[in-house]
Amino acid sequence: MAEKVSVEEVAEAMYKMVKDTMGMKKWKATDLQKAAIELFGEDRCDKNLCKEAIKELVNSGRLVYTYFGGSFLEIPHKEGAQND
Amino acid sequence: MSEQMKKYETPLLDELEKGQWPSFVKEIKAAAEWNPMANDLLGLLERSYREKIGHWKHGGIVGVMGYGGGVIGRYTDLPEEFPHVSHFHTMRINQPAGWFYTAEALRTLADIWDRHGSGLTNFHGSTGDIIFLGTRTEELEPTFEELTQAGFDLGGSGSDIRTPSCCCGMARCEWACYDTMKLTYFLTQHYQDEIHRPAFPYKFKIKCSGCPNDCVASVARADFSIIGTWRDEIQIDQEMVREYAKNGVDINKEIVALCPGKCIEWDGNTLKIDNSSCRHCMHCINVMPKALAPGKDRGAAILLGSKAPIVEGAILSSVIVPFVKLDDEDSYNDIVELIDAILEPWIEEGKNRERIGEFVQRVGLGNFLEAIGLDPQPEMIKHPRTNPYVFYENYLEEE
Ligand code: SF4
Ligand code: SF4
Numbered sequence: 001m002a003e004k005v006s007v008e009e010v011a012e013a014m015y016k017m018v019k020d021t022m023g024m025k026k027w028k029a030t031d032l033q034k035a036a037i038e039l040f041g042e043d044r045c046d047k048n049l050c051k052e053a054i055k056e057l058v059n060s061g062r063l064v065y066t067y068f069g070g071s072f073l074e075i076p077h078k079e080g081a082q083n084d
Numbered sequence: 085m086s087e088q089m090k091k092y093e094t095p096l097l098d099e100l101e102k103g104q105w106p107s108f109v110k111e112i113k114a115a116a117e118w119n120p121m122a123n124d125l126l127g128l129l130e131r132s133y134r135e136k137i138g139h140w141k142h143g144g145i146v147g148v149m150g151y152g153g154g155v156i157g158r159y160t161d162l163p164e165e166f167p168h169v170s171h172f173h174t175m176r177i178n179q180p181a182g183w184f185y186t187a188e189a190l191r192t193l194a195d196i197w198d199r200h201g202s203g204l205t206n207f208h209g210s211t212g213d214i215i216f217l218g219t220r221t222e223e224l225e226p227t228f229e230e231l232t233q234a235g236f237d238l239g240g241s242g243s244d245i246r247t248p249s250c251c252c253g254m255a256r257c258e259w260a261c262y263d264t265m266k267l268t269y270f271l272t273q274h275y276q277d278e279i280h281r282p283a284f285p286y287k288f289k290i291k292c293s294g295c296p297n298d299c300v301a302s303v304a305r306a307d308f309s310i311i312g313t314w315r316d317e318i319q320i321d322q323e324m325v326r327e328y329a330k331n332g333v334d335i336n337k338e339i340v341a342l343c344p345g346k347c348i349e350w351d352g353n354t355l356k357i358d359n360s361s362c363r364h365c366m367h368c369i370n371v372m373p374k375a376l377a378p379g380k381d382r383g384a385a386i387l388l389g390s391k392a393p394i395v396e397g398a399i400l401s402s403v404i405v406p407f408v409k410l411d412d413e414d415s416y417n418d419i420v421e422l423i424d425a426i427l428e429p430w431i432e433e434g435k436n437r438e439r440i441g442e443f444v445q446r447v448g449l450g451n452f453l454e455a456i457g458l459d460p461q462p463e464m465i466k467h468p469r470t471n472p473y474v475f476y477e478n479y480l481e482e483e
Contacts, residue, residue: 065152071282
């Protein structure tokens with residue numbers, strides 16, 4: 001059986017996906033999960049690993065949850081609506 | 085009132101203070117005596133009434149570290165004129181099951197909010213949570229810190245499991261057919277991760293009502309409704325029925341004629357109910373609460389898929405499990421198993437902002453039941469005795 005990837009590796013890959021598509025695509029947690037499983041393969045990555053990776057990204061502040069009609073994960077930035 | 089605070093003229097809002105009813109304007113004015121946010125809110129609201137336009141923008145990025153729910157960002161689009169509501173974020177606080185508080189807990193909550201926000205609250209919002217109305221981004225973490233120290237936590241918002249809510253059930257109501265508060269507490273604890281970290285296509289609300297009176301309106305407001313019911317016979321105290329009749333209740337007019345199951349008979353002396361046709365609507369029990377009561381074999385029906393009209397029109401929920409006993413941890417775990425089974429195909433295949441009821445409509449109930457492993461039953465209906473929507477293959481074959 002293939003060896004599982006680490007939470008850190010999944011988190012790093014997810015972060016890169018969000019960063020590389022910033023401004024072009026909004027990622028929901030499930031989209032990130034599907035993309036990570038596709039990237040690493042089902043035998044090396046699963047839903048729980050993805051959940052942990054998202055938790056780590058959010059707890060460390062590298063990604064934040066945002067809400068624009070639905071909940072997304074994004075790199076922290078100043079949004080258009082925000083007042084100083 | 086602090087010297088710097090601007091005094092707003094509010095002739096339109098003043099109209100809403102008149103009359104003998106409680107007035108939100110009166111409450112905002114009371115807070116505006118000392119709180120600049122509440123004061124600017126008053127000015128902004130008067131302006132909105134005058135212009136007939138709202139002056140709020142939705143802010144999508146605010147929250148507390150690690151959580152994706154519990155804070156709803158708001159900014160005014162007139163920050164120069166109303167600087168104290170430049171930020172006016174809402175915080176949702178997870179309410180205790182059944183909304184029971186000690187006076188001390190309420191004072192603690194109020195003090196926290198007076199220190200960090202506008203001092204204005206909703207007890208409770210339509211989700212069931214305690215709503216703290218209006219604070220600045222930099223006050224979110226300190227408020228959260230004080231709340232957690234006092235034993236409170238944020239509730240859900242966004243595309244997550246919203247804070248489960250319930251009626252007061254067995255704590256205060258004789259009709260409760262199961263312990264709504266205990267189940268709600270159990271589900272809230274079990275789904276902490278799903279409440280705080282949005283990972284669904286859209287919101288998912290769980291509401292528990294102790295009987296078909298459905299005091300938390302779960303049939304209209306919850307994606308997953310657990311409504312108390314019974315499967316034996318309505319309990320009748322014939323002596324008390326006669327007492328009601330003697331005291332002026334017109335049983336034929338007020339009860340027999342209005343029974344949707346057309347299953348009650350009253351001959352002036354004895355009340356008979358054909359329980360096999362009863363639709364468990366509670367009408368007769370509500371009219372004669374001292375004479376009638378739900379049966380003794382109590383549990384709950386589980387319904388799926390209601391929602392208020394946002395993307396599509398409103399949907400009422402449909403029965404997916406006609407009866408379950410809910411009297412021990414095993415039965416609670418069965419509920420969790422069912423919820424998880426329901427969530428899975430929706431999380432996988434649901435479109436953004438598609439509620440579970442809309443998803444079921446799109447994929448078809450038959451396919452959905454198959455995906456979650458439930459067998460179709462005749463009781464899986466939208467409306468009693470009128471439109472079972474399960475197709476029986478052998479019936480179709482005979483056709
Ligand atoms: S739903 Fe039923 S059990 Fe719950 S409070 Fe209302 S009447 Fe009582
Ligand atoms: S609960 Fe409703 S349907 Fe049943 S007997 Fe009473 S009135 Fe009729």
